[in-house]
Amino acid sequence: MAHLRESTDKALKLLRTLPRVQIGNLRPNPNSKQNDKRGRAQHGGDKHGAGNKGSGQRQNFMRLGYETGNQPFYLRFPYEPYYKGHHMRREYPPISMLQLQVLIDTNRIDISQPIDIATLCNSGLMSLKPAELQYGFQLTDDGLDNFKAKINIEVQHASEAVIAAVERNGGVIRTAYYDPRSLHILSNPKKWFEKGLPIPQRMLPPQDAVEYYTDAKNRGYLANPEEISKERLVLAQKYGYELPRIEDDANYKMLTAAKDARQLFHGLEPGWLINLVDKTIVKLKAT
Amino acid sequence: MAGSTKVILNIPRLTGLKQFMRSLHTDYARLSSFRSSSEVKPLEQYPEVEVLHNPPEWKYVERLLPPRTVPQPVEKSEYPSGWQPQTANGEESGYFVARTKNHMVPVYLNTRFRGQRRLTIVRYIQGDIWALERDLRQVVEQARNGKLCATRVNELSGQIHIHGDYVDLLREHLKSKGF
Numbered sequence: 001m002a003h004l005r006e007s008t009d010k011a012l013k014l015l016r017t018l019p020r021v022q023i024g025n026l027r028p029n030p031n032s033k034q035n036d037k038r039g040r041a042q043h044g045g046d047k048h049g050a051g052n053k054g055s056g057q058r059q060n061f062m063r064l065g066y067e068t069g070n071q072p073f074y075l076r077f078p079y080e081p082y083y084k085g086h087h088m089r090r091e092y093p094p095i096s097m098l099q100l101q102v103l104i105d106t107n108r109i110d111i112s113q114p115i116d117i118a119t120l121c122n123s124g125l126m127s128l129k130p131a132e133l134q135y136g137f138q139l140t141d142d143g144l145d146n147f148k149a150k151i152n153i154e155v156q157h158a159s160e161a162v163i164a165a166v167e168r169n170g171g172v173i174r175t176a177y178y179d180p181r182s183l184h185i186l187s188n189p190k191k192w193f194e195k196g197l198p199i200p201q202r203m204l205p206p207q208d209a210v211e212y213y214t215d216a217k218n219r220g221y222l223a224n225p226e227e228i229s230k231e232r233l234v235l236a237q238k239y240g241y242e243l244p245r246i247e248d249d250a251n252y253k254m255l256t257a258a259k260d261a262r263q264l265f266h267g268l269e270p271g272w273l274i275n276l277v278d279k280t281i282v283k284l285k286a287t
Numbered sequence: 288m289a290g291s292t293k294v295i296l297n298i299p300r301l302t303g304l305k306q307f308m309r310s311l312h313t314d315y316a317r318l319s320s321f322r323s324s325s326e327v328k329p330l331e332q333y334p335e336v337e338v339l340h341n342p343p344e345w346k347y348v349e350r351l352l353p354p355r356t357v358p359q360p361v362e363k364s365e366y367p368s369g370w371q372p373q374t375a376n377g378e379e380s381g382y383f384v385a386r387t388k389n390h391m392v393p394v395y396l397n398t399r400f401r402g403q404r405r406l407t408i409v410r411y412i413q414g415d416i417w418a419l420e421r422d423l424r425q426v427v428e429q430a431r432n433g434k435l436c437a438t439r440v441n442e443l444s445g446q447i448h449i450h451g452d453y454v455d456l457l458r459e460h461l462k463s464k465g466f
Contacts, residue, residue: 101368106390107360113350122353125389148367189351267347271304273336274348281342284304285335 098143
């Protein structure tokens, strides 16, 4: 058996000098790789599955839907343009009343202050993408019967039932328009303050949104305040609840706090510069 | 000039606040970076500004800064949303289901195969996981009118997987036990 041990030793000795088996010195298994070249004539020849004559052989297929002279199927019937102008439509991501109540119950938003987009985004649970044509939040009526908070909230869209649910609890709701640039700022105010730019002015709504935001029934921010207080009463009678008198409320000042139509943040005016590091505000000197 | 200084804003020929504001909107790229900013001009051409330390409006700025951590829930007389704080500490039952970082009950639905397979997953389980599995299975089997229910226990990661969508049922069950 000496010769066997000898050859084993030899093999082990050889193995020590050889490089390790690794990805760099491996080659594919024989016949595991297919040749990607299509041979012509004597080098393979034949049709290679493309057939004889016509589009198949020449690989010049007709355009999609073309039926060689027939009225094509996709043009044969009239259609309804559901998605016409979809690239310009404003999107309002929904927040349900239940979600809002959970945020309040778990102490994620402070109802002793007015609630707006910045409050919702700062909770860390909502986010807004103005670049994807999201123009703010809409309040939806899910869990509206369990809503029991007195709030001053500003959203971008709200249904009648939602408005009634907020006002029944003695709260105030307002719908307001923000242009994409303002939305970008409001979706993360801290990040924007760190850029060190003056606070811009908020733009007025585009033509097709003016009607919504000037209507007192929608509690639009451009509506006549007197009409809004009248509509509050009308809605209370329609839904059959007694409208709480916010004039007598201890939080009257907070509940009626509203931004100017050109204002972005509560209490901060456009043109001011916020310095988070030095905790200073730079204002233009009044002339 | 006490209390007032001039701050360099890269705005050419400013006649008033109104024009300045308009320029912010019409010229999108301006002021956005060092490249798009115009060159520094003599100080006289910039508007006069005042820097206010400790202004009364600073409270409005602080309101806009997000909290650095998830706030702790405060005790309230009622929670209309159905959420409730955790009360049990697991001493009597022998097991404990921790809340998530957002103070929610960790019961999730996992759907696979285009919603054909639905798994209910309970996470963050500490202590006697097998006792909890017996409890949950009993609850689910009761809801299924005595039909058996398949479960899987991952002791190492503290998870229980239950076949079928029983998220609402188990979440309410855990909440009723104080978890």
